[in-house]
Amino acid sequence: MKRSRTQLRRRSAYLYILPWLIGFAVFRLLPMLWSFVCGFTDMNLFRGVRQTGLMNYTEIFADSTVLRAVGRTMLFACVSVPLKLTAAMLAALLLARQMRGIRVFRTLYYLPSILGGSVAAAVLWKAMFRDQGMVNAILTALHLPAVSWLGEPHAAMWVLILLRVWEFGSPMLLFLAALRQIPQDLLDAADIDGAGAVRRFFRIKLPMISPVVFYNLMLSFCAALQEFSAPFVITDGGPRGATTLLSLLLYRSAFTANEMGYASALAWVLFLISAACSAAFLLLRKKLVYLPDEQDAGGAA
Protein backbone atom coordinates (compact mmCIF):
# COMPACT_ATOMS: atom_id res chain seq x y z
CA MET A 1 0.00 0.00 0.00
CA LYS A 2 2.75 2.37 1.06
CA ARG A 3 4.78 1.47 -2.00
CA SER A 4 2.02 2.06 -4.50
CA ARG A 5 1.49 5.45 -2.92
CA THR A 6 5.07 6.53 -3.50
CA GLN A 7 4.80 5.14 -7.01
CA LEU A 8 1.73 7.24 -7.60
CA ARG A 9 3.56 10.31 -6.29
CA ARG A 10 6.47 9.57 -8.56
CA ARG A 11 4.18 9.31 -11.55
CA SER A 12 2.40 12.54 -10.73
CA ALA A 13 5.79 14.26 -10.39
CA TYR A 14 6.48 13.47 -14.04
CA LEU A 15 3.11 14.93 -14.94
CA TYR A 16 3.96 18.18 -13.15
CA ILE A 17 7.27 18.66 -14.89
CA LEU A 18 6.00 17.34 -18.24
CA PRO A 19 5.31 20.77 -19.78
CA TRP A 20 8.81 21.94 -18.94
CA LEU A 21 10.31 18.67 -20.12
CA ILE A 22 8.61 18.93 -23.51
CA GLY A 23 9.59 22.58 -23.85
CA PHE A 24 13.14 21.82 -22.84
CA ALA A 25 13.49 18.97 -25.32
CA VAL A 26 11.76 20.65 -28.26
CA PHE A 27 12.79 24.29 -27.89
CA ARG A 28 16.18 24.02 -26.19
CA LEU A 29 17.96 20.68 -26.44
CA LEU A 30 17.02 19.77 -30.01
CA PRO A 31 17.69 23.25 -31.45
CA MET A 32 21.00 23.32 -29.59
CA LEU A 33 22.13 19.98 -31.05
CA TRP A 34 20.74 20.88 -34.45
CA SER A 35 22.69 24.13 -34.52
CA PHE A 36 25.87 22.27 -33.57
CA VAL A 37 25.46 20.03 -36.60
CA CYS A 38 24.37 22.94 -38.77
CA GLY A 39 27.56 24.80 -37.90
CA PHE A 40 29.46 22.27 -39.99
CA THR A 41 27.38 22.91 -43.12
CA ASP A 42 26.91 25.84 -45.48
CA MET A 43 23.14 25.77 -44.97
CA ASN A 44 21.31 28.71 -46.44
CA LEU A 45 17.63 29.24 -45.62
CA PHE A 46 16.66 29.17 -49.29
CA ARG A 47 19.42 27.22 -50.98
CA GLY A 48 19.76 24.38 -48.49
CA VAL A 49 23.01 22.51 -47.81
CA ARG A 50 25.67 22.11 -50.48
CA GLN A 51 28.82 21.51 -48.56
CA THR A 52 29.87 20.18 -45.19
CA GLY A 53 33.04 20.49 -43.18
CA LEU A 54 34.94 22.84 -40.96
CA MET A 55 34.83 25.78 -43.36
CA ASN A 56 32.64 28.00 -41.17
CA TYR A 57 35.06 27.78 -38.29
CA THR A 58 38.15 28.35 -40.42
CA GLU A 59 36.38 31.32 -41.95
CA ILE A 60 35.40 32.71 -38.54
CA PHE A 61 38.91 32.53 -37.14
CA ALA A 62 40.39 34.09 -40.25
CA ASP A 63 37.84 36.90 -40.47
CA SER A 64 39.05 40.13 -38.89
CA THR A 65 35.44 41.39 -38.62
CA VAL A 66 34.54 38.49 -36.34
CA LEU A 67 37.69 38.78 -34.26
CA ARG A 68 37.06 42.49 -33.85
CA ALA A 69 33.45 41.79 -32.82
CA VAL A 70 34.70 39.33 -30.21
CA GLY A 71 37.04 41.99 -28.86
CA ARG A 72 34.35 44.69 -28.81
CA THR A 73 31.88 42.33 -27.11
CA MET A 74 34.40 41.45 -24.41
CA LEU A 75 35.22 45.13 -23.96
CA PHE A 76 31.53 45.98 -23.62
CA ALA A 77 30.98 43.22 -21.05
CA CYS A 78 34.17 43.85 -19.08
CA VAL A 79 33.47 47.57 -18.71
CA SER A 80 29.69 47.65 -18.38
CA VAL A 81 29.27 44.79 -15.88
CA PRO A 82 31.68 46.04 -13.16
CA LEU A 83 30.32 49.59 -13.51
CA LYS A 84 26.77 48.37 -13.32
CA LEU A 85 27.39 46.22 -10.25
CA THR A 86 29.33 49.02 -8.54
CA ALA A 87 26.45 51.41 -9.15
CA ALA A 88 24.01 48.76 -7.89
CA MET A 89 26.09 48.21 -4.76
CA LEU A 90 26.41 51.93 -3.97
CA ALA A 91 22.68 52.37 -4.43
CA ALA A 92 21.95 49.33 -2.26
CA LEU A 93 24.19 50.69 0.52
CA LEU A 94 22.40 54.03 0.33
CA LEU A 95 19.01 52.34 0.45
CA ALA A 96 19.87 49.84 3.17
CA ARG A 97 19.32 52.44 5.89
CA GLN A 98 15.93 52.48 7.53
CA MET A 99 14.76 56.02 6.90
CA ARG A 100 11.51 57.78 6.15
CA GLY A 101 10.69 57.72 2.45
CA ILE A 102 13.28 55.10 1.57
CA ARG A 103 10.69 53.08 -0.39
CA VAL A 104 10.13 56.03 -2.71
CA PHE A 105 13.85 56.24 -3.44
CA ARG A 106 14.04 52.51 -4.04
CA THR A 107 11.25 52.80 -6.60
CA LEU A 108 12.91 55.77 -8.33
CA TYR A 109 16.24 53.94 -8.56
CA TYR A 110 14.51 50.90 -10.04
CA LEU A 111 12.46 52.92 -12.54
CA PRO A 112 14.94 52.79 -15.49
CA SER A 113 15.27 49.03 -15.08
CA ILE A 114 11.58 48.52 -15.83
CA LEU A 115 12.42 49.54 -19.38
CA GLY A 116 15.09 46.84 -19.61
CA GLY A 117 16.13 46.00 -23.14
CA SER A 118 13.21 47.92 -24.60
CA VAL A 119 13.54 49.76 -27.87
CA ALA A 120 11.97 52.86 -26.34
CA ALA A 121 14.84 53.26 -23.86
CA ALA A 122 17.36 52.82 -26.67
CA VAL A 123 15.62 55.45 -28.79
CA LEU A 124 15.61 57.83 -25.83
CA TRP A 125 19.34 57.25 -25.46
CA LYS A 126 19.91 57.95 -29.13
CA ALA A 127 18.07 61.25 -28.81
CA MET A 128 19.99 62.23 -25.66
CA PHE A 129 23.42 61.53 -27.14
CA ARG A 130 22.94 63.25 -30.50
CA ASP A 131 25.42 65.96 -31.36
CA GLN A 132 22.98 68.67 -30.25
CA GLY A 133 21.40 66.40 -27.65
CA MET A 134 20.73 66.85 -23.98
CA VAL A 135 24.05 65.36 -22.82
CA ASN A 136 26.13 67.72 -24.91
CA ALA A 137 23.96 70.64 -23.76
CA ILE A 138 24.82 69.74 -20.16
CA LEU A 139 28.52 69.43 -21.01
CA THR A 140 28.47 72.84 -22.70
CA ALA A 141 26.71 74.38 -19.70
CA LEU A 142 29.50 73.00 -17.50
CA HIS A 143 32.09 74.53 -19.87
CA LEU A 144 33.23 71.08 -20.97
CA PRO A 145 33.88 70.23 -24.61
CA ALA A 146 30.99 68.58 -26.45
CA VAL A 147 31.56 65.03 -27.67
CA SER A 148 30.44 63.50 -30.94
CA TRP A 149 28.95 60.58 -29.03
CA LEU A 150 27.59 58.61 -31.96
CA GLY A 151 30.34 59.58 -34.39
CA GLU A 152 33.44 58.57 -32.42
CA PRO A 153 34.13 54.82 -32.05
CA HIS A 154 35.10 55.01 -28.36
CA ALA A 155 32.35 57.43 -27.43
CA ALA A 156 29.72 55.26 -29.13
CA MET A 157 30.76 52.28 -27.02
CA TRP A 158 30.35 54.43 -23.91
CA VAL A 159 26.82 55.37 -24.98
CA LEU A 160 25.85 51.68 -24.98
CA ILE A 161 27.66 51.03 -21.70
CA LEU A 162 25.97 53.97 -19.96
CA LEU A 163 22.55 52.74 -21.04
CA ARG A 164 23.11 49.35 -19.40
CA VAL A 165 24.73 50.87 -16.30
CA TRP A 166 21.67 53.10 -15.90
CA GLU A 167 19.52 49.96 -15.60
CA PHE A 168 21.16 48.56 -12.46
CA GLY A 169 17.89 47.88 -10.62
CA SER A 170 17.88 44.07 -10.64
CA PRO A 171 21.29 43.55 -8.98
CA MET A 172 20.51 46.46 -6.65
CA LEU A 173 17.42 44.71 -5.28
CA LEU A 174 19.35 41.47 -4.76
CA PHE A 175 22.21 43.29 -3.00
CA LEU A 176 19.70 45.11 -0.83
CA ALA A 177 18.02 41.87 0.23
CA ALA A 178 21.42 40.32 1.00
CA LEU A 179 22.62 43.34 3.00
CA ARG A 180 19.51 43.14 5.17
CA GLN A 181 20.34 39.56 6.11
CA ILE A 182 23.75 40.38 7.60
CA PRO A 183 23.45 39.75 11.36
CA GLN A 184 23.36 43.07 13.18
CA ASP A 185 25.64 41.83 15.98
CA LEU A 186 28.50 41.43 13.49
CA LEU A 187 28.21 45.08 12.50
CA ASP A 188 27.83 46.16 16.13
CA ALA A 189 30.96 44.25 17.06
CA ALA A 190 32.87 46.00 14.29
CA ASP A 191 31.52 49.31 15.54
CA ILE A 192 32.82 48.63 19.03
CA ASP A 193 36.20 47.72 17.58
CA GLY A 194 36.22 51.14 15.97
CA ALA A 195 36.01 50.03 12.34
CA GLY A 196 35.05 52.83 9.96
CA ALA A 197 32.37 52.59 7.30
CA VAL A 198 34.81 51.69 4.52
CA ARG A 199 36.52 49.03 6.61
CA ARG A 200 33.19 47.59 7.68
CA PHE A 201 32.12 47.36 4.05
CA PHE A 202 35.22 45.56 2.80
CA ARG A 203 35.78 43.37 5.87
CA ILE A 204 32.23 42.39 6.77
CA LYS A 205 29.49 43.39 4.35
CA LEU A 206 31.21 42.48 1.08
CA PRO A 207 32.43 39.05 2.27
CA MET A 208 29.01 38.29 3.75
CA ILE A 209 27.14 38.99 0.52
CA SER A 210 29.84 37.67 -1.83
CA PRO A 211 27.67 34.74 -3.06
CA VAL A 212 25.07 37.23 -4.30
CA VAL A 213 27.78 39.35 -5.89
CA PHE A 214 29.04 36.36 -7.84
CA TYR A 215 25.57 35.30 -8.91
CA ASN A 216 24.97 38.81 -10.28
CA LEU A 217 28.38 38.90 -11.89
CA MET A 218 27.70 35.71 -13.83
CA LEU A 219 24.18 36.64 -14.82
CA SER A 220 25.07 40.19 -15.87
CA PHE A 221 28.11 39.00 -17.79
CA CYS A 222 26.11 36.38 -19.69
CA ALA A 223 23.51 39.04 -20.52
CA ALA A 224 26.17 41.55 -21.62
CA LEU A 225 27.75 39.04 -24.01
CA GLN A 226 24.35 38.77 -25.72
CA GLU A 227 23.63 42.49 -25.97
CA PHE A 228 21.62 43.13 -29.11
CA SER A 229 18.94 45.80 -29.00
CA ALA A 230 21.16 48.71 -27.90
CA PRO A 231 23.72 48.49 -30.73
CA PHE A 232 20.99 47.54 -33.21
CA VAL A 233 18.83 50.56 -32.41
CA ILE A 234 21.30 53.22 -31.28
CA THR A 235 24.39 52.77 -33.45
CA ASP A 236 23.55 50.05 -35.97
CA GLY A 237 26.99 48.66 -35.22
CA GLY A 238 28.82 51.84 -36.15
CA PRO A 239 30.75 54.06 -36.29
CA ARG A 240 33.19 52.07 -38.42
CA GLY A 241 32.13 48.80 -36.80
CA ALA A 242 33.09 49.92 -33.29
CA THR A 243 29.83 48.70 -31.74
CA THR A 244 29.31 45.66 -33.95
CA LEU A 245 28.90 43.17 -31.11
CA LEU A 246 28.79 39.44 -31.76
CA SER A 247 25.02 39.11 -31.52
CA LEU A 248 24.60 41.85 -34.10
CA LEU A 249 26.98 40.06 -36.45
CA LEU A 250 25.09 36.84 -35.82
CA TYR A 251 21.77 38.51 -36.57
CA ARG A 252 23.07 39.93 -39.82
CA SER A 253 24.54 36.69 -41.10
CA ALA A 254 21.46 34.67 -40.13
CA PHE A 255 18.59 36.99 -40.96
CA THR A 256 19.96 39.42 -43.53
CA ALA A 257 22.22 37.05 -45.46
CA ASN A 258 20.23 33.88 -44.51
CA GLU A 259 23.49 31.99 -43.98
CA MET A 260 22.17 29.67 -41.28
CA GLY A 261 25.21 27.40 -41.24
CA TYR A 262 27.69 30.21 -40.75
CA ALA A 263 25.45 31.88 -38.16
CA SER A 264 25.15 28.60 -36.23
CA ALA A 265 28.91 28.31 -36.07
CA LEU A 266 29.08 31.91 -34.87
CA ALA A 267 26.44 31.13 -32.23
CA TRP A 268 28.55 28.25 -30.98
CA VAL A 269 31.59 30.49 -30.74
CA LEU A 270 29.51 32.88 -28.61
CA PHE A 271 28.25 29.95 -26.55
CA LEU A 272 31.78 28.67 -25.91
CA ILE A 273 32.98 32.13 -24.92
CA SER A 274 30.16 32.51 -22.43
CA ALA A 275 30.63 28.97 -21.10
CA ALA A 276 34.35 29.66 -20.63
CA CYS A 277 33.55 32.89 -18.78
CA SER A 278 31.04 31.09 -16.55
CA ALA A 279 33.60 28.39 -15.78
CA ALA A 280 36.18 31.05 -14.93
CA PHE A 281 33.71 32.73 -12.60
CA LEU A 282 32.91 29.44 -10.88
CA LEU A 283 36.62 28.78 -10.29
CA LEU A 284 37.06 32.29 -8.96
CA ARG A 285 34.02 31.81 -6.77
CA LYS A 286 35.60 28.85 -5.01
CA LYS A 287 38.58 31.01 -4.17
CA LEU A 288 36.88 34.21 -3.18
CA VAL A 289 33.38 33.58 -1.92
CA TYR A 290 32.74 33.24 1.76
CA LEU A 291 30.44 30.29 2.44
CA PRO A 292 29.90 29.73 6.17
CA ASP A 293 28.54 26.19 5.66
CA GLU A 294 31.76 25.02 4.05
CA GLN A 295 34.03 26.56 6.62
CA ASP A 296 34.80 23.25 8.29
CA ALA A 297 35.54 21.64 4.95
CA GLY A 298 38.21 24.26 4.37
CA GLY A 299 36.18 25.93 1.64
CA ALA A 300 36.38 29.45 3.03
CA ALA A 301 39.14 31.80 2.08
Add this chain to the structure above:
Amino acid sequence: MKHVKRAAWYLLLIAGAAVMVYPLLWLVGATFRTNAELFSSAGIFPLEPVTEGWRGAFAAYGGQIDLLRALLNTYQFVIPKVMLTLISVTLTAYGFSRFEFKGKRVLTAFLFATLFLPQTVLYVPQFVLFNRLGWVDSPQYLPLIVPAALAGDTVLVVMLMQFIRGIPKSYDEAAALDGCNSLQTLWYVLVPMLRPVLVSVGVLQLLWSVNDYMGPLLYVKTPPRYPVSVYVKLSMDADSGFAWNRVLAVCCIAMLPQIILYFAAQRFTTPEAGGLKE
Protein backbone atom coordinates in the same frame (compact mmCIF):
# COMPACT_ATOMS: atom_id res chain seq x y z
CA MET B 1 25.94 65.51 14.49
CA LYS B 2 23.37 62.83 13.95
CA HIS B 3 21.09 65.31 12.16
CA VAL B 4 23.90 66.43 9.89
CA LYS B 5 24.66 62.86 8.97
CA ARG B 6 21.01 62.14 8.20
CA ALA B 7 20.70 65.27 6.07
CA ALA B 8 23.84 64.35 4.14
CA TRP B 9 22.40 60.88 3.53
CA TYR B 10 19.19 62.34 2.13
CA LEU B 11 21.24 64.67 -0.06
CA LEU B 12 23.10 61.70 -1.53
CA LEU B 13 19.84 59.82 -2.06
CA ILE B 14 18.29 62.80 -3.82
CA ALA B 15 21.35 63.37 -6.01
CA GLY B 16 21.29 59.73 -7.07
CA ALA B 17 17.58 59.80 -7.78
CA ALA B 18 17.97 62.97 -9.85
CA VAL B 19 20.56 61.32 -12.11
CA MET B 20 18.39 58.22 -12.47
CA VAL B 21 15.14 59.96 -13.28
CA TYR B 22 16.43 62.96 -15.25
CA PRO B 23 16.51 61.23 -18.66
CA LEU B 24 12.88 60.20 -18.23
CA LEU B 25 11.81 63.70 -17.17
CA TRP B 26 13.69 65.14 -20.13
CA LEU B 27 11.85 62.67 -22.37
CA VAL B 28 8.46 63.84 -21.12
CA GLY B 29 9.45 67.49 -21.57
CA ALA B 30 10.88 66.85 -25.01
CA THR B 31 7.61 65.40 -26.31
CA PHE B 32 6.02 68.84 -25.81
CA ARG B 33 8.73 70.78 -27.60
CA THR B 34 8.79 71.94 -31.18
CA ASN B 35 11.31 70.11 -33.30
CA ALA B 36 13.29 73.32 -33.71
CA GLU B 37 13.60 73.64 -29.94
CA LEU B 38 14.02 69.95 -29.11
CA PHE B 39 17.76 69.73 -29.24
CA SER B 40 20.22 72.28 -27.90
CA SER B 41 18.56 72.49 -24.50
CA ALA B 42 19.17 70.32 -21.46
CA GLY B 43 16.20 71.62 -19.48
CA ILE B 44 13.00 69.76 -18.78
CA PHE B 45 10.36 72.40 -19.44
CA PRO B 46 9.64 73.44 -23.03
CA LEU B 47 9.69 77.17 -23.81
CA GLU B 48 6.50 77.07 -25.84
CA PRO B 49 4.71 73.76 -25.26
CA VAL B 50 3.04 72.19 -28.28
CA THR B 51 1.00 69.00 -28.60
CA GLU B 52 2.13 68.37 -32.16
CA GLY B 53 4.33 65.45 -31.05
CA TRP B 54 1.56 63.71 -29.15
CA ARG B 55 -0.98 64.21 -31.91
CA GLY B 56 1.51 62.91 -34.46
CA ALA B 57 2.26 59.86 -32.31
CA PHE B 58 -1.19 58.42 -32.93
CA ALA B 59 -1.16 58.89 -36.70
CA ALA B 60 -1.08 55.77 -38.85
CA TYR B 61 1.71 54.58 -41.15
CA GLY B 62 0.17 54.14 -44.58
CA GLY B 63 -3.08 53.02 -42.94
CA GLN B 64 -1.48 49.71 -41.94
CA ILE B 65 -0.39 50.15 -38.36
CA ASP B 66 -0.64 52.84 -35.71
CA LEU B 67 0.46 53.14 -32.11
CA LEU B 68 -2.81 52.01 -30.52
CA ARG B 69 -3.04 49.00 -32.81
CA ALA B 70 0.58 48.14 -31.94
CA LEU B 71 -0.13 48.38 -28.21
CA LEU B 72 -3.18 46.14 -28.62
CA ASN B 73 -1.10 43.67 -30.63
CA THR B 74 1.49 43.54 -27.87
CA TYR B 75 -1.00 42.79 -25.13
CA GLN B 76 -2.84 40.33 -27.34
CA PHE B 77 0.06 37.94 -27.06
CA VAL B 78 1.58 39.12 -23.79
CA ILE B 79 -1.49 38.43 -21.65
CA PRO B 80 -1.94 34.77 -22.68
CA LYS B 81 1.82 34.37 -22.44
CA VAL B 82 1.84 35.60 -18.84
CA MET B 83 -1.13 33.39 -17.85
CA LEU B 84 0.39 30.27 -19.38
CA THR B 85 3.78 31.10 -17.87
CA LEU B 86 2.25 31.30 -14.40
CA ILE B 87 0.56 27.90 -14.77
CA SER B 88 3.52 26.04 -16.27
CA VAL B 89 6.12 27.61 -14.01
CA THR B 90 4.11 26.79 -10.89
CA LEU B 91 3.60 23.16 -11.93
CA THR B 92 7.28 22.71 -12.81
CA ALA B 93 8.58 24.33 -9.63
CA TYR B 94 6.16 22.21 -7.57
CA GLY B 95 7.29 19.02 -9.29
CA PHE B 96 10.95 19.78 -8.73
CA SER B 97 10.77 20.97 -5.16
CA ARG B 98 8.24 18.59 -3.59
CA PHE B 99 8.71 15.21 -5.31
CA GLU B 100 11.32 12.52 -5.61
CA PHE B 101 11.58 10.79 -8.97
CA LYS B 102 14.01 8.92 -11.14
CA GLY B 103 16.35 11.19 -13.04
CA LYS B 104 15.68 14.17 -10.79
CA ARG B 105 19.36 15.01 -10.37
CA VAL B 106 20.05 15.09 -14.09
CA LEU B 107 16.92 17.06 -14.89
CA THR B 108 17.65 19.58 -12.13
CA ALA B 109 21.13 20.03 -13.58
CA PHE B 110 19.56 20.71 -17.00
CA LEU B 111 17.15 23.16 -15.40
CA PHE B 112 19.97 25.17 -13.87
CA ALA B 113 22.15 24.89 -16.96
CA THR B 114 19.50 26.59 -19.09
CA LEU B 115 19.75 29.54 -16.69
CA PHE B 116 23.13 30.35 -18.16
CA LEU B 117 22.47 29.16 -21.71
CA PRO B 118 22.60 32.24 -23.92
CA GLN B 119 19.31 32.73 -25.75
CA THR B 120 21.36 34.07 -28.67
CA VAL B 121 22.58 30.55 -29.43
CA LEU B 122 19.00 29.45 -29.95
CA TYR B 123 17.81 32.15 -32.36
CA VAL B 124 18.98 30.44 -35.54
CA PRO B 125 17.82 26.87 -34.82
CA GLN B 126 14.56 28.04 -33.26
CA PHE B 127 13.87 30.18 -36.30
CA VAL B 128 14.47 27.22 -38.60
CA LEU B 129 12.21 25.07 -36.40
CA PHE B 130 9.37 27.60 -36.31
CA ASN B 131 9.79 28.21 -40.01
CA ARG B 132 9.34 24.48 -40.67
CA LEU B 133 6.31 24.36 -38.38
CA GLY B 134 4.83 27.26 -40.35
CA TRP B 135 4.66 29.43 -37.23
CA VAL B 136 6.62 32.40 -38.53
CA ASP B 137 4.21 35.33 -38.76
CA SER B 138 1.46 33.27 -37.16
CA PRO B 139 -1.58 35.43 -36.33
CA GLN B 140 -1.64 33.89 -32.83
CA TYR B 141 2.02 34.82 -32.25
CA LEU B 142 2.75 31.15 -31.52
CA PRO B 143 6.59 31.39 -31.53
CA LEU B 144 6.39 34.10 -28.89
CA ILE B 145 3.91 32.25 -26.64
CA VAL B 146 4.50 28.51 -26.87
CA PRO B 147 8.07 28.23 -25.49
CA ALA B 148 7.10 30.38 -22.49
CA ALA B 149 3.88 28.39 -22.03
CA LEU B 150 6.09 25.33 -21.55
CA ALA B 151 7.98 26.95 -18.66
CA GLY B 152 10.77 28.08 -20.97
CA ASP B 153 11.81 30.95 -18.71
CA THR B 154 13.78 28.86 -16.27
CA VAL B 155 14.76 31.81 -14.09
CA LEU B 156 11.15 32.10 -13.01
CA VAL B 157 11.00 28.38 -12.18
CA VAL B 158 14.13 28.68 -10.04
CA MET B 159 12.78 31.77 -8.31
CA LEU B 160 9.55 29.99 -7.41
CA MET B 161 11.42 26.87 -6.28
CA GLN B 162 13.34 28.94 -3.74
CA PHE B 163 10.12 30.22 -2.24
CA ILE B 164 8.44 26.80 -2.21
CA ARG B 165 11.45 25.41 -0.34
CA GLY B 166 10.85 28.06 2.30
CA ILE B 167 7.40 26.62 3.05
CA PRO B 168 7.61 23.73 5.58
CA LYS B 169 6.62 20.35 4.16
CA SER B 170 4.38 19.79 7.19
CA TYR B 171 1.75 21.96 5.46
CA ASP B 172 1.65 19.47 2.58
CA GLU B 173 1.48 16.53 4.95
CA ALA B 174 -1.38 18.07 6.91
CA ALA B 175 -3.28 18.65 3.68
CA ALA B 176 -2.63 15.04 2.60
CA LEU B 177 -4.01 13.80 5.93
CA ASP B 178 -7.12 15.86 5.31
CA GLY B 179 -7.52 13.97 2.04
CA CYS B 180 -6.09 16.43 -0.46
CA ASN B 181 -4.39 14.92 -3.48
CA SER B 182 -1.17 16.56 -4.63
CA LEU B 183 -2.86 18.92 -7.07
CA GLN B 184 -5.32 20.06 -4.43
CA THR B 185 -2.43 20.59 -2.02
CA LEU B 186 -0.77 22.83 -4.56
CA TRP B 187 -3.90 24.80 -5.29
CA TYR B 188 -5.37 25.17 -1.81
CA VAL B 189 -2.24 25.24 0.36
CA LEU B 190 0.81 26.44 -1.58
CA VAL B 191 -0.62 28.82 -4.17
CA PRO B 192 -2.27 31.10 -1.59
CA MET B 193 1.01 31.35 0.29
CA LEU B 194 2.95 31.98 -2.91
CA ARG B 195 0.64 34.73 -4.12
CA PRO B 196 3.11 37.64 -3.71
CA VAL B 197 5.84 35.72 -5.54
CA LEU B 198 3.42 34.71 -8.27
CA VAL B 199 2.53 38.37 -8.79
CA SER B 200 6.26 39.10 -9.14
CA VAL B 201 6.66 36.26 -11.62
CA GLY B 202 3.74 37.56 -13.67
CA VAL B 203 4.98 41.16 -13.62
CA LEU B 204 8.51 40.16 -14.59
CA GLN B 205 7.32 38.02 -17.48
CA LEU B 206 5.04 40.83 -18.62
CA LEU B 207 7.83 43.43 -18.55
CA TRP B 208 10.29 41.16 -20.37
CA SER B 209 7.72 40.23 -22.99
CA VAL B 210 6.62 43.81 -23.66
CA ASN B 211 10.26 44.96 -23.86
CA ASP B 212 11.41 42.02 -25.98
CA TYR B 213 12.49 43.10 -29.42
CA MET B 214 14.34 40.18 -30.98
CA GLY B 215 11.32 37.83 -30.80
CA PRO B 216 8.88 40.09 -32.66
CA LEU B 217 11.63 41.18 -35.05
CA LEU B 218 12.09 37.57 -36.18
CA TYR B 219 8.57 36.20 -35.98
CA VAL B 220 6.19 39.04 -36.82
CA LYS B 221 6.42 39.97 -40.48
CA THR B 222 3.10 41.61 -41.39
CA PRO B 223 2.88 45.32 -40.44
CA PRO B 224 -0.72 45.20 -39.11
CA ARG B 225 0.45 42.64 -36.55
CA TYR B 226 3.53 44.56 -35.35
CA PRO B 227 3.79 44.87 -31.58
CA VAL B 228 4.82 48.12 -29.96
CA SER B 229 8.57 47.33 -29.70
CA VAL B 230 8.81 46.93 -33.46
CA TYR B 231 6.58 49.95 -33.98
CA VAL B 232 8.87 52.19 -31.90
CA LYS B 233 11.88 51.22 -34.02
CA LEU B 234 9.82 51.74 -37.17
CA SER B 235 8.75 55.23 -36.16
CA MET B 236 12.33 56.11 -35.26
CA ASP B 237 13.60 54.99 -38.66
CA ALA B 238 10.84 56.86 -40.44
CA ASP B 239 10.91 60.13 -38.52
CA SER B 240 14.17 60.74 -36.74
CA GLY B 241 15.36 63.08 -39.48
CA PHE B 242 12.72 65.71 -38.80
CA ALA B 243 10.04 64.80 -36.24
CA TRP B 244 11.88 63.78 -33.09
CA ASN B 245 9.11 65.10 -30.84
CA ARG B 246 6.79 62.60 -32.46
CA VAL B 247 9.29 59.74 -32.03
CA LEU B 248 9.83 60.60 -28.39
CA ALA B 249 6.09 60.84 -27.77
CA VAL B 250 5.76 57.33 -29.21
CA CYS B 251 8.52 56.18 -26.82
CA CYS B 252 6.85 57.86 -23.90
CA ILE B 253 3.50 56.21 -24.59
CA ALA B 254 5.22 52.86 -25.16
CA MET B 255 6.87 53.08 -21.73
CA LEU B 256 3.81 54.25 -19.83
CA PRO B 257 1.86 50.98 -19.41
CA GLN B 258 4.88 49.18 -17.91
CA ILE B 259 5.60 51.98 -15.46
CA ILE B 260 1.95 52.16 -14.36
CA LEU B 261 1.81 48.40 -14.00
CA TYR B 262 5.00 48.37 -11.96
CA PHE B 263 3.61 50.89 -9.50
CA ALA B 264 0.27 49.09 -9.31
CA ALA B 265 1.92 45.73 -8.65
CA GLN B 266 4.22 47.08 -5.93
CA ARG B 267 1.49 46.68 -3.35
CA PHE B 268 1.16 42.97 -4.01
CA THR B 269 4.73 41.80 -4.45
CA THR B 270 7.75 41.15 -2.32
CA PRO B 271 10.28 43.76 -3.40
CA GLU B 272 13.23 41.39 -3.09
CA ALA B 273 11.75 39.07 -5.70
CA GLY B 274 12.03 41.70 -8.40
CA GLY B 275 15.67 41.37 -9.29
CA LEU B 276 16.32 37.98 -10.70
CA LYS B 277 17.11 38.59 -14.32
CA GLU B 278 18.55 41.24 -16.53
